[in-house]
Amino acid sequence: MKPHVFCCSFLVCASVCIALSVRAGSFSTDFNSGTATTNGVVVPLSSAMTLLGNAVVDSTGGPDGSGCLKLTAATTSQSGGFVLPDLDNGNRLQMFTATFNVHMGNGTANPADGFSFNLGVAPTTATFGEQGIINGAGLNGISVGFDAFDNGSGDDQEAPEICVRFFPVGGSSQLIARRKLSNQLKTGAGYVPVMIRMNNAGTLDVYLNNTALFTNLFITGTGASAWQFSMCARTGGAYQEHWIDDLNITTVPQINTRRYVKTSAQGLAPNSLGNTTASLFRIPFQDGSFPIDTNATTLFFNGVQVPINWQYNSNGGGAIISQPNVVYDPKGLAPGSVNTAKLIVVDNSGQPPDTYYWTWSITNAPLWTIAPGSRTWLGSAEANVPTVRSIAYSPVSNVLYVASRFGGGNIVQALDPNTGADLYKLNTTGIAGGSSGITLNSIAVADDGAVFACNVAAGGATNFNVYKWPTPDTTTPPTVVYSAVLSSARFGDSLAVRGSDINTLLLADGQNNPVATLFVVDSSGVTLFPYAVDHGYSGTVIGRGIGFGPTNTFYIKKKPASGSTAGLPLDLFTAYNSVPGDQLFPTVLSSVPDYHWEVGAMTVDFTNNIGAAISFSTNAASYDRLYIYDLSNLASPLQIATYNNNLSGNGAAQQCYNFPVTHVSNANFIGQVVMGANKIFAIDANNGIIAVPEFQTPTAITAPPPPPQKMTVVSSNGSVIISWPVTGAGEVLQSNPTLAAGNWSNVGATVIANNGTNSVTITPNGANYYRLAK
Numbered sequence: 065m066k067p068h069v070f071c072c073s074f075l076v077c078a079s080v081c082i083a084l085s086v087r088a089g090s091f092s093t094d095f096n097s098g099t100a101t102t103n104g105v106v107v108p109l110s111s112a113m114t115l116l117g118n119a120v121v122d123s124t125g126g127p128d129g130s131g132c133l134k135l136t137a138a139t140t141s142q143s144g145g146f147v148l149p150d151l152d153n154g155n156r157l158q159m160f161t162a163t164f165n166v167h168m169g170n171g172t173a174n175p176a177d178g179f180s181f182n183l184g185v186a187p188t189t190a191t192f193g194e195q196g197i198i199n200g201a202g203l204n205g206i207s208v209g210f211d212a213f214d215n216g217s218g219d220d221q222e223a224p225e226i227c228v229r230f231f232p233v234g235g236s237s238q239l240i241a242r243r244k245l246s247n248q249l250k251t252g253a254g255y256v257p258v259m260i261r262m263n264n265a266g267t268l269d270v271y272l273n274n275t276a277l278f279t280n281l282f283i284t285g286t287g288a289s290a291w292q293f294s295m296c297a298r299t300g301g302a303y304q305e306h307w308i309d310d311l312n313i314t315t316v317p318q319i320n321t322r323r324y325v326k327t328s329a330q331g332l333a334p335n336s337l338g339n340t341t342a343s344l345f346r347i348p349f350q351d352g353s354f355p356i357d358t359n360a361t362t363l364f365f366n367g368v369q370v371p372i373n374w375q376y377n378s379n380g381g382g383a384i385i386s387q388p389n390v391v392y393d394p395k396g397l398a399p400g401s402v403n404t405a406k407l408i409v410v411d412n413s414g415q416p417p418d419t420y421y422w423t424w425s426i427t428n429a430p431l432w433t434i435a436p437g438s439r440t441w442l443g444s445a446e447a448n449v450p451t452v453r454s455i456a457y458s459p460v461s462n463v464l465y466v467a468s469r470f471g472g473g474n475i476v477q478a479l480d481p482n483t484g485a486d487l488y489k490l491n492t493t494g495i496a497g498g499s500s501g502i503t504l505n506s507i508a509v510a511d512d513g514a515v516f517a518c519n520v521a522a523g524g525a526t527n528f529n530v531y532k533w534p535t536p537d538t539t540t541p542p543t544v545v546y547s548a549v550l551s552s553a554r555f556g557d558s559l560a561v562r563g564s565d566i567n568t569l570l571l572a573d574g575q576n577n578p579v580a581t582l583f584v585v586d587s588s589g590v591t592l593f594p595y596a597v598d599h600g601y602s603g604t605v606i607g608r609g610i611g612f613g614p615t616n617t618f619y620i621k622k623k624p625a626s627g628s629t630a631g632l633p634l635d636l637f638t639a640y641n642s643v644p645g646d647q648l649f650p651t652v653l654s655s656v657p658d659y660h661w662e663v664g665a666m667t668v669d670f671t672n673n674i675g676a677a678i679s680f681s682t683n684a685a686s687y688d689r690l691y692i693y694d695l696s697n698l699a700s701p702l703q704i705a706t707y708n709n710n711l712s713g714n715g716a717a718q719q720c721y722n723f724p725v726t727h728v729s730n731a732n733f734i735g736q737v738v739m740g741a742n743k744i745f746a747i748d749a750n751n752g753i754i755a756v757p758e759f760q761t762p763t764a765i766t767a768p769p770p771p772p773q774k775m776t777v778v779s780s781n782g783s784v785i786i787s788w789p790v791t792g793a794g795e796v797l798q799s800n801p802t803l804a805a806g807n808w809s810n811v812g813a814t815v816i817a818n819n820g821t822n823s824v825t826i827t828p829n830g831a832n833y834y835r836l837a838k
Contacts, residue, residue, distance in 0.1 A: 089151030089315035091293070095121055095131040095308075103151060112148070116296065117190025119144030125307055127165060127255040132309040135179060135297035138171045142303065143190045145296030148313070155317035156289040157183070160262050164311040165255040168212065171304025175250050176213035178223070179297035179306045181260055182206065184231070186292040193298030196229050204231050204288055208260055208270055212249035213302060214660070224249035228268060230283050243277050244691075244703035248658060250304060262286070275702060286318070356388055360410035363392060367404070370394075430690075430754040431743065432484040435724040439486065441468040441475045442752075448731045450749035454506040454559070457740035460513030461536065463487065464745055466753070467507040467517055474504040476517065478536075481741055484755060490515065490533055493541035498556075499526045505556050506572075506736075512564030517542070518572065522554035530570060546570075557734075558610035560618070569644060571618055573610045607734035607749075609665035609677070616640050617653060623664030623680055623733040633657040634666060634675070636698065654698050663691060667737040667744075674758060675701065676744045678735040680727075687722035688751045690737070690744065692758075723751040775836065780825070786834060787823035795836040797824055808835070 093100035093109055100112035109121060119135050126132040136142035162181065169175075178194030184205015187197050196207020207230075211223040224245040230238045256273035263269065266285025270278040293313055297306030363372050375389040390407065437444030442452050451469040458465065468475040476490035495504055498519035507517045515536045521528035528550050531542035558573035608622030613636055621634040637650035659666075659677070666677035675693035694702040723746075734749040739758070747753045775788045786797065797811045811834070813824040 089157075089317070090313065091148055091151055092312045094310050095126065095133050096123075102149070114147045116145040116147065116187070117143040119146055119190065125167075126309045127167075132167070132307045133311070135295065135306040135308060136299050136303070138299075138303055138305045140299060140301055140303055142299040143193060143296065144306075145187075145190045145192070145294060147186045147294040148292055150290050150292050151313070151315055152290075152317045154290045157262070157286045157291065157315050158318040159316040160313060162258075162260045162293070162311075162313045164258055165309045166210075166251065166258050167253075167255045167307040167309075168210075168250045168304055169252050169254075171250070171299075172302040174214060174302055175248060175304035176300050176302035177298045178210045178212035178249060179295060180207050180209040181258075182208075182294045182296075183262075183286065184291050184294075185288075186294060187296070190296055191298075192296050194296075195227070197231075197294060197296075205291060206230050206262075206268070206283065206286070208268075210249060210272075212304065213300070226270060226272065226277050228270070228278065228281060228283070240283055241278060241281055255307075255309060275697075277702075289318075357410040358388065361390075362408045363390060364406040365392060365394060365404075430721060430756045431482075432755050433724040434484050434753040436728070436750060436752050438752075439477075441466070441470050441477050443470045444725075444750070445728055446730075446750055449500075450730050450734060452747065453557075453734050453749050454736050455738055455745055455747045455753065456507045456509045456515070457481065457738050457745060458509040458513050458515070458536070459511070459740055460509075462741060463536075464740075464755075465490075465507055465509065465515060465536075466747070467504050469502070469504055476504075476507065476515070476533075481743060481745070481755065484753070488538050490536055491539055491541045494544070495519075495529075495531060495542065497527055497529055499523060499554070502556070506559035508559045508561040508570075510561045510564050510568050512568075514561075514564070514568070515542075516545075516559065516561050516570060518556045518559050520554065520556040521550065522552075524549060524552040528555045528572075530572075554606065557606045558608050558620075558736075560611045562612040569612070571610060571612060571639070573608060573620065605664075606732045607665055607730075609667050609737060611667055612639070613668070614670050616642075618650075619668060621659075621664070621666035621677065624661055626731065629661045631657055631659045631661045631663065634659065634668070634698075634701070656699055656701060658701060664733045665735045665737060667739055668695060669739050669758075670695075672758070674739075676737045676739065676746065678733075678737060678746055678748050680729075680733050680735075680748075682727075684727050684729075686727055687725075688727055688735075688748050689723065690721040690746050690754060690756060692721070692744070692756075721754065721756050723748050723754055725751055727751065775834070783825050783827050785823055785825050787821050788836060790817055790820050790822050795822075797834060798837050799832045799834050801830065801832050808837070 089103055091100060091102050091112070093112070095109070098109050099106050100109045101107075102112050115121070118137070119133065121131060122134050123131045125134060133146070135144040135146075160183065166179070168178075180192065180194050180196040182192075182197040182205055184197050184207070185203040187203060194209050194211045194213075196209045197203045197205050207228070209227040209229065211225050211227060214223045225242050226245070227242045228240040230240050232238070251273075257271075258273075259269070259271040261269040262285070266283060268278060268281045268283055269276070270281070295308065299306075358372070358374050361372070363370055370392055373391040373393070375391050434442060435444075436442055443450070451471075452466065454467045456465045456467075457463075462481060464479040464481045466475075466477045466479060468477060474492040474495045476492055478487040478489065479485065480487055492504065495517075497503060498505070499522040500520065502520035504517055505520045507515065509515055513536070515533040517531045519526075519529045526549070527547045529544060530546040532545045533540065533542045555572055560571040562569045562571075605622055605625050608620060610620050611618065613619050616639050617636055618639045619634060619636045622632060624630060624632050633655045635652060636654040637652055639650060640646050660679065662679045662681065663677045664680055666675055668675045673694065673696045675695045677691050677693070679689045679691050681688050691703055696702075728750040730749050735747055735751075737744065737746045739745070742758050743755050744758060745753070745755050775786055778785050788795070797813075797815070798808045799811050800808045811824060811826060813826050815822050815824055
């Protein structure tokens with residue numbers, strides 16, 4: 065129905081006309097007064113929603129100390145939820161917006177299990193929990209699951225994450241997308257806002273605490289009519305409170321001439337560069353009253369109009385022309401490329417065309433990979449003493465350098481960052497000395513392109529050596545810029561460089577348990593500033609990421625030792641107050657432990673608020689992976705790229721940054737991540753090297769819905785003339801004295817069409833509401 069409603073009331077032959085507006089379904093309650101407002105009518109809360117399981121409305125617990133809906137208490141084996149009535153009188157929805165505040169806290173250290181927000185076939189029990197109404201129930205609908213419990217499976221960790229699932233009518237359950245939260249999914253003592261919104265084109269937005277988790281995520285709209293909103297939470301052996309307050313939902317029913325669309329960028333099997341020709345661009349349309357005009361509809365791909373290969377669904381062998389598929393084959397899309405499509409849809413209804421715009425990234429495979437054993441300088445399966453551990457990117461020469469001791473020599477291999485191809489080797493004459501034979505270990509590049517490298521020195525008996533190639537080439541050997549015995553700690557497993565020429569600062573990490581000693585030394589080797597920093601790290605793991613932060617800061621991130629399931633923090637410190645060396649002990653500026661326990665070495669781009677880290681699998685049949693984080697809020701990292709095992713046909717949702725071989729362990733979790741040239745490079749000892757694009761979130765912009773039909777009301781000699789534009793869509797004028805859902809009836813007056821306007825003349829009898837319906 066087209067919900068355009070107004071009220072006419074007559075007293076002493078005078079007419080009163082209330083301004084016309086779009087009538088949408090609505091529900092709101094603050095859980096305080098015992099009432100809810102449903103479609104503009106205030107009703108008792110007990111009749112406005114059906115509570116399930118352990119859910120109760122309580123007079124306390126809200127963010128302002130007032131009432132709230134408590135789906136679960138902080139105790140074991142709870143399951144509670146609610147179901148709302150159909151807000152749209154059996155109509156299918158085109159759009160909706162739902163907002164509420166959620167509290168998740170006061171539970172076990174590892175909270176469980178989460179909650180879900182759903183639109184679909186109403187469940188009859190409270191057992192559907194955080195995975196939504198489609199979890200084992202076979203119900204049709206859309207579910208947004210807020211999964212709080214981390215099962216620690218050692219492979220594809222489940223949580224904390226947000227999952228969107230869709231169960232189409234007559235179809236199979238689909239995991240549309242998932243997005244991991246680095247920190248635990250709990251709010252502490254307070255509440256945070258949530259907004260879930262379906263847009264005109266059948267796409268979904270999800271915001272948590274004012275952070276966009278999904279923007280225009282492509283699903284296929286609401287698959288059927290008379291779907292209902294519901295919510296449910298669950299606890300198990302672990303638990304927390306799941307409370308809801310200030311729930312508001314508005315809906316817009318489906319207008320039959322509109323269609324839902326979605327994209328599907330197919331192809332690009334994980335870790336394969338050979339299937340690029342399988343990347344098809346496809347838009348399937350759902351049902352509509354008018355067929356699409358295939359002669360007038362146009363598609364632009366990367367700014368150029370391209371031909372559309374129209375395909376049609378079949379029903380019993382007959383084509384359904386109102387459900388075509390727009391298909392375009394770009395004949396190969398590079399992995400990680402960003403492509404823009406613009407579709408201008410025209411149908412045969414005579415209404416203005418709908419225009420849809422969106423962009424998406426194909427990022428389900430690295431740009432390139434180098435597998436262990438595939439190059440003469442890169443060994444394979446070297447157990448706990450891998451010989452290739454460090455990489456560095458030069459912004460001056462646009463070269464990626466790799467430090468290698470494979471085969472017993474000292475090699476600095478230059479690579480093409482765009483392809484991973486071997487370019488040349490630096491002259492390593494004179495490099496010698498190091499504990500356990502580790503003469504060449506870490507490498508870094510200064511802002512002026514100078515290359516630095518170091519050995520490993522441990523036990524207080526070996527000099528820690530730092531080498532420099534001022535202008536890297538194949539003939540000039542390095543110079544020694546520092547050589548001294550530091551202490552009994554182990555130095556050289558991590559190295560970072562900042563600045564240029566005489567203003568170059570070096571930062572090296574020394575390993576001990578739990579104290580890590582860092583030093584800064586200028587490029588001439590004159591000044592040494594030791595820092596004793598207690599990380600609180602357990603174990604003696606030597607693999608870590610280290611780097612300079614903004615101004616006078618540096619950061620460290622590593623993985624805990626084997627057997628620990630407690631994540632270690634990304635620590636940000638002050639390196640000095642005003643000049644290098646004026647501060648003996650750094651100040652901890654930020655220490656965020658909210659990273660999964662398998663996440664180790666990390667790098668941070670503070671300019672673009674992006675972090676990247678290696679996730680070391682504990683499952684030999686799985687892959688180590690590169691994870692990408694949004695660090696706009698450093699204290700609350702949000703994982704935005706991950707491995708999604710079960711997603712198929714959703715190119716915009718799949719990010720698969722696997723290293724090239726299944727997991728080969730090294731006990732010290734040695735690896736390094738660097739950034740440059742809009743790329744992220746990572747080396748994982750024994751598992752190879754990968755390059756990926758800096759992650760770009762798929763976005764979409766859709767045209768707004770068509771404006772509502774405007775009706776006008778004028779009085780004439782005791783009668784009322786109601787008129788509206790002719791659209792050819794077959795609207796019927798209906799009246800209702802109360803706005804109750806079941807009281808609408810057709811107005812029997814004759815409709816007269818004249819100059820593009822429909823009108824009826826009626827004699828009013830008391831107050832009535834009027835609307836146009838289809």
